[in-house]
Amino acid sequence: MTLTQLRTFLAVADAGSVHAAAQQLYVTQSAVSASLTALQRSLGTRLIQRDGRGLRLTEAGAVYADYIRRVLGLLDEASAAAAAEDDPERGVLRMAAVTTAGEQILPRLLASFRKRHPQIGIQLEVGNRERVRALLDRREVDLLLGGRTTARRDVSVLGVRPHELIIVAPGDGFRLTDQNDLIGWAERQTWLLREKGSGTRETTERFLDDLNLPSAPRSLTVGSNAAIREAVIAGLGVTLISRDAVQRELADGTLIEVPLPGTPLPRDWHLAAHPGTLPATATALVAHVLMTGEFRRPHQHQPDTEPHVPEHPSRAESHHSADTG
Missing domain, CATH: 3.40.190.10 (Periplasmic binding protein-like II)
Structure with a gap:
């Protein structure tokens, strides 16, 4: 097997077809097919199989691709x-x-x-x-x-x-009277969530569970922090988000922080x-x-896992001290 065969195999695995992989690699489709055939022959294992009009990995192919x-x-x-x-x-x-x-x-x-x-x-x-x-x-x-x-x-x-995770609402989306019934306010809102796989989404779901709301609130999935921020400003809902992502909007009053129990969440x-x-x-x-100074070294000592940093942090930084205490 060769590096070219391995990279070709991954291109097909990602693209789902010989045609798309060939375009990605700037080679002919016949070259991609020949490379796949040679790789599978050398391994004695089928890595790719037909899936309708495309291709997909076999179970062996999925394991091999990961390695x-x-x-x-x-x-x-x-x-x-x-x-x-x-x-x-x-x-x-x-x-x-x-x-x-x-x-x-x-x-x-x-x-x-x-x-x-x-x-x-x-x-x-x-x-x-x-x-x-x-x-x-x-x-x-x-x-x-x-x-x-x-x-x-x-x-x-x-x-x-x-940093901190906080609840934000539109600048006019939270009134002083709402402070008398924060749980009721939270239940009435539409909660804007990141996509699945996002750590912030998981934290939001756990946070809402911990509030023990009488009924599950509505939710809406939005694919990025910027989109969520704009959606909150537009009045589509409220969200749990890093303060780092909304500092400007909090300062100008476009968004307001809502003091729900348990917030802000230190992270x-x-x-x-x-x-x-x-x-x-x-x-x-x-x-x-x-x-x-924005970052500090972690307090805990990690003798078994800490990467070795050469005595010269790198010649690129040799004239600057990296030790901030």
């Missing part, structure tokens, strides 16, 4: 790490972030990072928690900025930044990575966000 994504991600990581170590200022930072952090936290951090390191390339993926965690698991990114982390040993937290943004030595570009970004 191959991680293998190719690790190869890409190795190439990026070697290039960055050779010349950190011309390396590539591979990063993912959950939607709120990608929209509200990272832009200014990356802007200040680029001022210090204008030659470093940045590959940023933004999506819900399931999407970005999958990217980290497959080693398609080196750093992940997200919310709640798990206790799994394959992820280490390098930086922490506190942390976590800058996370796989254990082991970080690529020089990722090390430079970690050093930078700690230096800005």
